[in-house]
Amino acid sequence: MRASSPARSYNMARIGSKNTKPEIKVRSILHRMGFRFRLHNKKLPGTPDIILSKHKSVIFVHGCFWHRHQNCKRASIPKTNQEFWERKFRANEQRDAIAYKDLRNLGWNVVVVWECEIMDTENLKQQLFEHISKSSKCTND
Numbered sequence: 281m282r283a284s285s286p287a288r289s290y291n292m293a294r295i296g297s298k299n300t301k302p303e304i305k306v307r308s309i310l311h312r313m314g315f316r317f318r319l320h321n322k323k324l325p326g327t328p329d330i331i332l333s334k335h336k337s338v339i340f341v342h343g344c345f346w347h348r349h350q351n352c353k354r355a356s357i358p359k360t361n362q363e364f365w366e367r368k369f370r371a372n373e374q375r376d377a378i379a380y381k382d383l384r385n386l387g388w389n390v391v392v393v394w395e396c397e398i399m400d401t402e403n404l405k406q407q408l409f410e411h412i413s414k415s416s417k418c419t420n421d
Contacts, residue, residue, distance in 0.1 A: 302395045303329050303341040309405055310339075315412065324388070326379025335412045337389040340376075341398075348373055349394045389414070 307330060310317060318331045328338035344354035348369050358365050380390045391411045397404055 300341065300343070302343070302393070302398045305398050306330065306339065306341050306393055306404070306408075309401065310408060313405060313409065325382035325386075326376065328383070328390075332412060335389070336387060337391060337412050338383055339391045339393060339408075341393045341395070342376075343395045345395075346372060347376060347394075349396065352394070352396055354396055 307317070307319075310330065310332075315332055316334070318333065320327055320329065321331050324331065324338065326340070329341045330339040332338070342349065344352040345356070346369075349355045357369070380392075383390050389411065391408070393404065393408075397407075
């Protein structure tokens, strides 16, 4: 069943950018792995979701729909108002690319966790450990 335009607008407006379920799950996994971190540092480009200063790593937990996870079924384009959505998605992708580049130029290791990757907890743990420990070897903090 299709939502009316006001109902859809209401639903979309309620989607938050902080403390989402996927983000909380990633934070929980990191905490159980022994990592300590900060959240949403507005002073860093792109305001990363999770900052592991000791390891000079930042983590973005991205929704597949909003950030256009390539080859993911969740990254569909709505059938109505397609021009608007295409512009919005392009702007999101460009903003993400600039933030990643700026963070790397500042010496940060950038890790992106996609919403669909969170289902496989063991694989996610392994990926996070590899990315963060790789970064730790590069720094002497």
